[in-house]
Amino acid sequence: MNSFALETDKVSFAYPDGFVALKEIVFRVKRGEFVAMLASNGSGKTTLIKVLAGLLVPQSGSVKVDGQPLREYSQAALYQRLGLVFQNPNDQLFGATVAEDVAFGPRNLGLPEQEVQCRVAEALLAVGAEELAARAIHHLSFGQQKRVAIAGVLAMKPAILILDEPTAGLDPAGEHSMLRLLGSLNREQGITIVLATHSVDTLPLFADRIYLLNRGRVLKEGPSEEVFRDHELIESASLRLPYVSRLLHELKRFHGVPIEGLPLTLGEAREQLLKLIPDEVILPVIKEGGL
Numbered sequence: 251m252n253s254f255a256l257e258t259d260k261v262s263f264a265y266p267d268g269f270v271a272l273k274e275i276v277f278r279v280k281r282g283e284f285v286a287m288l289a290s291n292g293s294g295k296t297t298l299i300k301v302l303a304g305l306l307v308p309q310s311g312s313v314k315v316d317g318q319p320l321r322e323y324s325q326a327a328l329y330q331r332l333g334l335v336f337q338n339p340n341d342q343l344f345g346a347t348v349a350e351d352v353a354f355g356p357r358n359l360g361l362p363e364q365e366v367q368c369r370v371a372e373a374l375l376a377v378g379a380e381e382l383a384a385r386a387i388h389h390l391s392f393g394q395q396k397r398v399a400i401a402g403v404l405a406m407k408p409a410i411l412i413l414d415e416p417t418a419g420l421d422p423a424g425e426h427s428m429l430r431l432l433g434s435l436n437r438e439q440g441i442t443i444v445l446a447t448h449s450v451d452t453l454p455l456f457a458d459r460i461y462l463l464n465r466g467r468v469l470k471e472g473p474s475e476e477v478f479r480d481h482e483l484i485e486s487a488s489l490r491l492p493y494v495s496r497l498l499h500e501l502k503r504f505h506g507v508p509i510e511g512l513p514l515t516l517g518e519a520r521e522q523l524l525k526l527i528p529d530e531v532i533l534p535v536i537k538e539g540g541l
């Protein structure tokens with residue numbers, strides 16, 4: 251068995267009206283990786299996610315999950331391997347209470363009630379929503395609904411989690427904490443994470459690898475630094491650099507500030523800028539506990 255959790259080979263997909271939304275997509279995710287599909291709206295992210303989850307069947311190319319062709323999976327077997335979190339939690343949540351909703355999947359698997367309750371508690375704990383168990387779904391905030399939708403999928407104990415725009419509609423703090431949550435599911439529980447997003451600022455902190463998509467094609471694939479290094483390509487995909495990278499890039503380009511490479515995160519930028527400040531300026535500040 252190879253080490254890919256997900257693997258598509260030259261997948262093309264056209265909608266019934268003839269619109270070709272995916273063109274020969276080669277998309278590979280190793281077990282345990284955290285991979286992002288990065289693209290502006292209308293580029294084919296949701297379509298690719300539906301193909302990966304078996305909700306749409308491509309006209310050509312192959313899709314494998316854990317090295318096995320997708321079509322060989324029964325729906326029940328697939329959904330224990332691969333959990334899909336939709337963009338809009340309303341498409342996913344239908345229980346009266348949070349606990350009822352999260353229990354739906356494991357109960358459907360026919361698990362004993364004690365195991366169901368155990369999974370519900372575990373999943374709610376994993377997303378930091380244990381105190382919401384008795385709440386009515388329709389009383390939750392959007393961010394809480396997103397977390398509960400993830401808990402419902404985690405209760406199935408999937409090895410792979412695919413999330414369509416998990417940070418869309420969240421405020422900046424919510425976006426950061428959502429990515430932190432996904433990062434910890436990835437690192438601490440070993441869950442393979444694939445997410446679609448068009449948000450560039452926090453992503454480089456979390457994703458091991460990025461697939462840059464545009465108009466149904468993969469424009470580039472690689473670690474964040476490699477993908478963002480090509481500014482023109484990023485712009486041609488109707489995206490922008492993370493703000494911090496753009497600032498440092500401009501300092502370098504217009505003011506000759508000697509910045510090495512392209513810092514993508516606040517931490518990297520801070521390190522680079524601190525290097526440029528002479529010791530006699532910075533040492534007294536450090537002594538006074540300023541840094």
Ligand SMILES: Nc1ncnc2c1ncn2[C@@H]1O[C@H](COP(=O)(O)OP(=O)(O)O)[C@@H](O)[C@H]1O
Nearest residue numbers: 265267269271290291292293294295296297298
């Ligand atoms: N049911 C459909 N019929 C025809 N075209 C569609 C349908 N759904 C999506 N599309 C088109 O496919 C392209 C990709 O859409 P989508 O996968 O939703 O992109 P994204 O998730 O990146 O915003 C868009 O141009 C969209 O208009």
Ligand SMILES: [Mg+2]
Nearest residue numbers: 295296297414
């Ligand atoms: Mg979409």
